[in-house]
Amino acid sequence: MLRAVLKLCCGITYPHLRSMAGLQRAALAAFGQEIAHLQSRGQMALPAWSPLRWTESESRTAALADEDVFYLKQGEAALNEALKIVESEDGWKLETAEKNGDVIYSKVLTGNRKVFRLEAELNASPEELHKILFFRVEEMHEWNPSIRHIKVLKHVGRNTMVTHEVSSETTGNLIGQRDFLSVRHSSKRESRVYLGGAATRLESLPPQPGFVRAEDGPTCIILQPLQDRPERSRFIWLLNMDVKGWLPQSLVNKALPRAQADFTKHLRRRLAAQNSENSRC
Numbered sequence: 588m589l590r591a592v593l594k595l596c597c598g599i600t601y602p603h604l605r606s607m608a609g610l611q612r613a614a615l616a617a618f619g620q621e622i623a624h625l626q627s628r629g630q631m632a633l634p635a636w637s638p639l640r641w642t643e644s645e646s647r648t649a650a651l652a653d654e655d656v657f658y659l660k661q662g663e664a665a666l667n668e669a670l671k672i673v674e675s676e677d678g679w680k681l682e683t684a685e686k687n688g689d690v691i692y693s694k695v696l697t698g699n700r701k702v703f704r705l706e707a708e709l710n711a712s713p714e715e716l717h718k719i720l721f722f723r724v725e726e727m728h729e730w731n732p733s734i735r736h737i738k739v740l741k742h743v744g745r746n747t748m749v750t751h752e753v754s755s756e757t758t759g760n761l762i763g764q765r766d767f768l769s770v771r772h773s774s775k776r777e778s779r780v781y782l783g784g785a786a787t788r789l790e791s792l793p794p795q796p797g798f799v800r801a802e803d804g805p806t807c808i809i810l811q812p813l814q815d816r817p818e819r820s821r822f823i824w825l826l827n828m829d830v831k832g833w834l835p836q837s838l839v840n841k842a843l844p845r846a847q848a849d850f851t852k853h854l855r856r857r858l859a860a861q862n863s864e865n866s867r868c
Protein backbone atom coordinates (compact mmCIF):
# COMPACT_ATOMS: atom_id res chain seq x y z
CA MET A 588 0.00 0.00 0.00
CA LEU A 589 2.71 2.47 1.07
CA ARG A 590 4.61 1.58 -2.04
CA ALA A 591 1.64 2.31 -4.29
CA VAL A 592 1.01 5.70 -2.62
CA LEU A 593 4.65 6.60 -3.00
CA LYS A 594 4.69 5.65 -6.66
CA LEU A 595 1.63 7.82 -7.20
CA CYS A 596 3.26 10.79 -5.39
CA CYS A 597 6.42 10.46 -7.41
CA GLY A 598 4.46 10.35 -10.64
CA ILE A 599 2.46 13.47 -9.74
CA THR A 600 5.49 15.47 -8.59
CA TYR A 601 7.81 14.54 -11.47
CA PRO A 602 6.89 17.37 -13.94
CA HIS A 603 6.86 19.99 -11.10
CA LEU A 604 10.17 18.78 -9.84
CA ARG A 605 11.89 19.50 -13.13
CA SER A 606 10.82 23.15 -13.06
CA MET A 607 11.57 23.65 -9.36
CA ALA A 608 14.40 25.86 -8.09
CA GLY A 609 16.31 27.04 -4.96
CA LEU A 610 14.89 26.38 -1.57
CA GLN A 611 12.13 24.12 -2.83
CA ARG A 612 14.65 21.80 -4.42
CA ALA A 613 16.73 21.80 -1.23
CA ALA A 614 13.65 20.89 0.79
CA LEU A 615 12.86 18.12 -1.60
CA ALA A 616 16.43 16.85 -1.41
CA ALA A 617 16.12 16.74 2.39
CA PHE A 618 12.87 14.81 2.02
CA GLY A 619 14.66 12.50 -0.40
CA GLN A 620 17.40 11.94 2.16
CA GLU A 621 14.87 11.00 4.81
CA ILE A 622 13.33 8.47 2.46
CA ALA A 623 16.75 7.12 1.49
CA HIS A 624 17.48 6.74 5.20
CA LEU A 625 14.30 4.79 5.78
CA GLN A 626 15.10 2.80 2.71
CA SER A 627 18.59 1.94 3.90
CA ARG A 628 17.09 0.65 7.14
CA GLY A 629 14.89 -1.61 5.08
CA GLN A 630 11.69 0.25 5.95
CA MET A 631 10.83 1.45 2.46
CA ALA A 632 11.56 0.53 -1.14
CA LEU A 633 11.58 3.07 -3.95
CA PRO A 634 10.86 2.27 -7.58
CA ALA A 635 13.88 2.56 -9.87
CA TRP A 636 12.42 5.43 -11.87
CA SER A 637 11.61 7.54 -8.80
CA PRO A 638 12.93 11.13 -9.10
CA LEU A 639 13.45 11.04 -5.33
CA ARG A 640 16.19 8.55 -6.01
CA TRP A 641 18.15 10.66 -8.41
CA THR A 642 17.72 13.99 -6.59
CA GLU A 643 19.28 12.58 -3.46
CA SER A 644 22.19 10.51 -4.63
CA GLU A 645 23.01 10.56 -8.31
CA SER A 646 23.34 14.31 -8.82
CA ARG A 647 25.75 14.56 -5.86
CA THR A 648 28.00 11.61 -6.71
CA ALA A 649 28.07 12.54 -10.38
CA ALA A 650 29.46 15.97 -9.48
CA LEU A 651 32.16 14.64 -7.14
CA ALA A 652 33.12 11.32 -8.60
CA ASP A 653 35.96 12.46 -10.86
CA GLU A 654 37.63 14.47 -8.11
CA ASP A 655 37.24 11.65 -5.60
CA VAL A 656 38.74 9.12 -7.98
CA PHE A 657 41.64 11.50 -8.65
CA TYR A 658 42.58 11.72 -4.95
CA LEU A 659 42.03 8.03 -4.36
CA LYS A 660 44.38 7.12 -7.20
CA GLN A 661 46.92 9.72 -6.13
CA GLY A 662 46.86 8.39 -2.55
CA GLU A 663 47.30 4.78 -3.64
CA ALA A 664 50.07 5.69 -6.08
CA ALA A 665 51.90 7.67 -3.36
CA LEU A 666 51.75 4.71 -0.99
CA ASN A 667 53.00 2.27 -3.64
CA GLU A 668 55.82 4.54 -4.71
CA ALA A 669 56.91 5.19 -1.14
CA LEU A 670 56.80 1.47 -0.31
CA LYS A 671 59.08 0.79 -3.25
CA ILE A 672 61.60 3.28 -1.87
CA VAL A 673 61.42 2.13 1.73
CA GLU A 674 61.62 -1.55 0.82
CA SER A 675 64.54 -1.10 -1.58
CA GLU A 676 67.56 -2.87 -0.19
CA ASP A 677 70.56 -1.03 -1.51
CA GLY A 678 72.05 2.38 -0.85
CA TRP A 679 70.97 2.88 2.78
CA LYS A 680 73.46 4.47 5.11
CA LEU A 681 73.11 4.53 8.90
CA GLU A 682 72.58 8.11 10.15
CA THR A 683 71.86 7.63 13.85
CA ALA A 684 71.38 4.74 16.26
CA GLU A 685 69.91 5.37 19.71
CA LYS A 686 70.40 3.28 22.82
CA ASN A 687 66.71 2.39 22.83
CA GLY A 688 67.06 0.73 19.41
CA ASP A 689 65.70 3.57 17.24
CA VAL A 690 67.63 3.88 14.01
CA ILE A 691 67.55 6.32 11.13
CA TYR A 692 68.96 5.41 7.71
CA SER A 693 69.33 7.73 4.76
CA LYS A 694 69.55 7.20 1.04
CA VAL A 695 70.13 9.55 -1.87
CA LEU A 696 67.60 9.08 -4.67
CA THR A 697 68.20 9.96 -8.28
CA GLY A 698 67.88 13.72 -8.60
CA ASN A 699 69.88 14.12 -5.39
CA ARG A 700 66.94 13.98 -2.98
CA LYS A 701 67.95 12.56 0.40
CA VAL A 702 65.28 10.50 2.13
CA PHE A 703 65.25 9.16 5.69
CA ARG A 704 63.94 5.89 7.08
CA LEU A 705 63.26 5.72 10.77
CA GLU A 706 62.69 2.38 12.48
CA ALA A 707 61.42 2.14 16.03
CA GLU A 708 59.35 -0.02 18.33
CA LEU A 709 56.28 1.55 19.86
CA ASN A 710 54.15 0.57 22.78
CA ALA A 711 50.85 0.37 20.90
CA SER A 712 49.15 -1.94 18.43
CA PRO A 713 48.98 -1.02 14.72
CA GLU A 714 45.23 -0.33 15.16
CA GLU A 715 45.83 2.17 17.96
CA LEU A 716 48.53 3.91 15.93
CA HIS A 717 46.28 3.92 12.89
CA LYS A 718 43.71 5.77 14.96
CA ILE A 719 46.17 8.31 16.35
CA LEU A 720 48.12 8.94 13.16
CA PHE A 721 45.36 8.78 10.59
CA PHE A 722 41.79 8.93 11.81
CA ARG A 723 42.58 11.51 14.49
CA VAL A 724 45.19 13.42 12.51
CA GLU A 725 43.56 16.77 13.35
CA GLU A 726 44.49 16.24 17.01
CA MET A 727 48.19 15.91 16.23
CA HIS A 728 49.05 19.45 17.33
CA GLU A 729 47.80 18.57 20.83
CA TRP A 730 50.67 16.14 21.39
CA ASN A 731 53.24 17.28 18.86
CA PRO A 732 54.67 20.79 19.27
CA SER A 733 56.27 20.63 15.79
CA ILE A 734 52.78 20.92 14.35
CA ARG A 735 50.74 24.08 14.59
CA HIS A 736 47.62 22.82 12.89
CA ILE A 737 46.23 20.03 10.69
CA LYS A 738 42.89 20.24 8.95
CA VAL A 739 41.17 17.58 6.87
CA LEU A 740 39.82 19.47 3.86
CA LYS A 741 38.25 16.54 2.14
CA HIS A 742 37.39 12.93 2.86
CA VAL A 743 37.13 10.29 0.16
CA GLY A 744 35.67 7.30 1.92
CA ARG A 745 37.29 6.28 5.18
CA ASN A 746 40.83 5.76 3.94
CA THR A 747 41.71 8.74 1.80
CA MET A 748 41.76 12.42 2.65
CA VAL A 749 43.23 15.75 1.65
CA THR A 750 44.90 17.54 4.54
CA HIS A 751 46.41 20.95 5.14
CA GLU A 752 49.28 20.87 7.59
CA VAL A 753 51.15 23.79 9.14
CA SER A 754 54.37 23.20 11.04
CA SER A 755 55.11 25.37 14.03
CA GLU A 756 57.38 28.42 13.82
CA THR A 757 60.15 26.78 15.79
CA THR A 758 60.16 23.39 14.09
CA GLY A 759 63.60 21.94 13.71
CA ASN A 760 64.83 25.32 15.00
CA LEU A 761 66.72 25.71 11.76
CA ILE A 762 63.94 25.69 9.21
CA GLY A 763 61.14 28.21 9.31
CA GLN A 764 57.43 27.51 9.31
CA ARG A 765 56.04 25.57 6.37
CA ASP A 766 52.64 24.56 5.13
CA PHE A 767 51.78 21.37 3.23
CA LEU A 768 48.82 20.25 1.21
CA SER A 769 48.76 16.48 1.03
CA VAL A 770 46.70 13.53 0.00
CA ARG A 771 46.80 10.87 2.73
CA HIS A 772 45.78 7.28 2.22
CA SER A 773 45.69 4.25 4.50
CA SER A 774 45.33 0.57 3.81
CA LYS A 775 45.39 -2.64 5.85
CA ARG A 776 46.87 -5.90 4.72
CA GLU A 777 46.72 -8.79 7.14
CA SER A 778 47.89 -7.38 10.43
CA ARG A 779 49.85 -4.50 8.91
CA VAL A 780 48.67 -0.93 8.47
CA TYR A 781 50.15 1.26 5.74
CA LEU A 782 49.89 5.05 5.63
CA GLY A 783 50.90 6.87 2.48
CA GLY A 784 50.95 10.47 1.38
CA ALA A 785 52.13 12.97 -1.18
CA ALA A 786 51.83 16.63 -1.99
CA THR A 787 48.68 17.46 -3.91
CA ARG A 788 46.62 20.39 -5.17
CA LEU A 789 43.23 21.71 -4.20
CA GLU A 790 41.75 24.67 -6.02
CA SER A 791 40.25 26.10 -2.87
CA LEU A 792 43.63 26.15 -1.12
CA PRO A 793 46.42 27.57 -3.29
CA PRO A 794 49.76 28.42 -1.65
CA GLN A 795 49.09 30.94 1.12
CA PRO A 796 50.74 34.37 1.22
CA GLY A 797 53.42 34.44 3.88
CA PHE A 798 53.91 30.65 3.87
CA VAL A 799 56.48 28.61 2.07
CA ARG A 800 54.61 25.56 0.80
CA ALA A 801 56.78 22.49 1.26
CA GLU A 802 56.10 19.09 -0.30
CA ASP A 803 55.84 15.93 1.74
CA GLY A 804 56.14 12.63 -0.08
CA PRO A 805 55.80 10.19 -1.60
CA THR A 806 56.04 9.10 1.99
CA CYS A 807 54.80 6.15 4.01
CA ILE A 808 54.53 4.67 7.46
CA ILE A 809 54.37 0.91 8.03
CA LEU A 810 52.85 -0.35 11.27
CA GLN A 811 53.46 -3.98 11.99
CA PRO A 812 52.68 -5.92 15.18
CA LEU A 813 55.71 -7.53 16.87
CA GLN A 814 55.53 -11.26 16.43
CA ASP A 815 55.65 -12.18 20.10
CA ARG A 816 53.95 -9.00 21.44
CA PRO A 817 51.10 -7.89 19.13
CA GLU A 818 50.21 -5.02 21.48
CA ARG A 819 53.51 -3.42 20.39
CA SER A 820 54.45 -2.30 16.87
CA ARG A 821 57.36 -1.90 14.62
CA PHE A 822 57.16 1.61 13.18
CA ILE A 823 58.91 2.32 9.88
CA TRP A 824 58.62 5.85 8.51
CA LEU A 825 59.97 7.13 5.23
CA LEU A 826 60.50 10.90 5.36
CA ASN A 827 60.79 12.26 1.86
CA MET A 828 60.42 16.00 1.97
CA ASP A 829 61.23 18.99 -0.16
CA VAL A 830 61.22 21.84 2.36
CA LYS A 831 61.48 24.46 -0.43
CA GLY A 832 62.84 27.95 0.22
CA TRP A 833 66.49 28.94 0.02
CA LEU A 834 68.36 26.82 2.52
CA PRO A 835 71.73 25.09 2.41
CA GLN A 836 71.21 21.38 1.73
CA SER A 837 73.53 20.45 4.60
CA LEU A 838 71.27 22.27 7.03
CA VAL A 839 68.13 20.60 5.66
CA ASN A 840 69.78 17.18 5.86
CA LYS A 841 70.48 17.77 9.55
CA ALA A 842 67.03 19.12 10.35
CA LEU A 843 65.04 16.29 8.76
CA PRO A 844 66.30 13.32 10.79
CA ARG A 845 66.06 15.53 13.87
CA ALA A 846 62.40 16.26 13.05
CA GLN A 847 61.85 12.52 12.69
CA ALA A 848 63.43 11.75 16.04
CA ASP A 849 61.37 14.55 17.69
CA PHE A 850 58.16 13.24 16.17
CA THR A 851 58.85 9.76 17.56
CA LYS A 852 59.64 11.17 21.01
CA HIS A 853 56.33 13.06 21.11
CA LEU A 854 54.41 10.08 19.79
CA ARG A 855 55.88 7.96 22.60
CA ARG A 856 54.83 10.56 25.16
CA ARG A 857 51.33 10.57 23.72
CA LEU A 858 51.18 6.76 24.01
CA ALA A 859 52.56 6.80 27.55
CA ALA A 860 49.95 9.37 28.61
CA GLN A 861 47.20 7.21 27.13
CA ASN A 862 48.52 4.05 28.77
CA SER A 863 48.74 5.63 32.21
CA GLU A 864 45.22 6.98 31.77
CA ASN A 865 43.96 3.51 30.87
CA SER A 866 45.63 1.89 33.86
CA ARG A 867 44.01 4.47 36.19
CA CYS A 868 40.52 3.62 34.93
Ligand SMILES: CC(C)CCC[C@@H](C)[C@H]1CC[C@H]2[C@@H]3CC=C4C[C@@H](O)CC[C@]4(C)[C@H]3CC[C@]12C
Nearest residue numbers: 720721733752754758759762765782830842846
Ligand atom coordinates in the same frame (compact mmCIF):
# COMPACT_ATOMS: atom_id res chain seq x y z
C1 LIG B 1 61.59 20.09 8.99
C2 LIG B 1 60.32 20.89 8.93
C3 LIG B 1 60.24 21.75 7.72
C4 LIG B 1 59.07 20.06 9.04
C5 LIG B 1 58.94 19.41 10.39
C6 LIG B 1 57.55 18.94 10.65
C7 LIG B 1 57.28 17.58 10.00
C8 LIG B 1 58.15 16.55 10.69
C9 LIG B 1 55.79 17.29 10.12
C10 LIG B 1 54.94 18.36 9.40
C11 LIG B 1 53.69 17.65 8.87
C12 LIG B 1 53.77 16.29 9.50
C13 LIG B 1 52.91 15.16 8.91
C14 LIG B 1 51.46 15.55 8.95
C15 LIG B 1 50.54 14.42 8.74
C16 LIG B 1 50.91 13.14 8.78
C17 LIG B 1 49.90 12.10 8.44
C18 LIG B 1 49.87 10.99 9.43
O1 LIG B 1 49.04 9.96 9.00
C19 LIG B 1 51.26 10.46 9.70
C20 LIG B 1 52.21 11.55 10.12
C21 LIG B 1 52.30 12.71 9.13
C22 LIG B 1 52.98 12.18 7.87
C23 LIG B 1 53.12 13.90 9.73
C24 LIG B 1 54.59 13.57 9.90
C25 LIG B 1 55.40 14.75 10.42
C26 LIG B 1 55.25 15.97 9.54
C27 LIG B 1 55.82 15.68 8.17
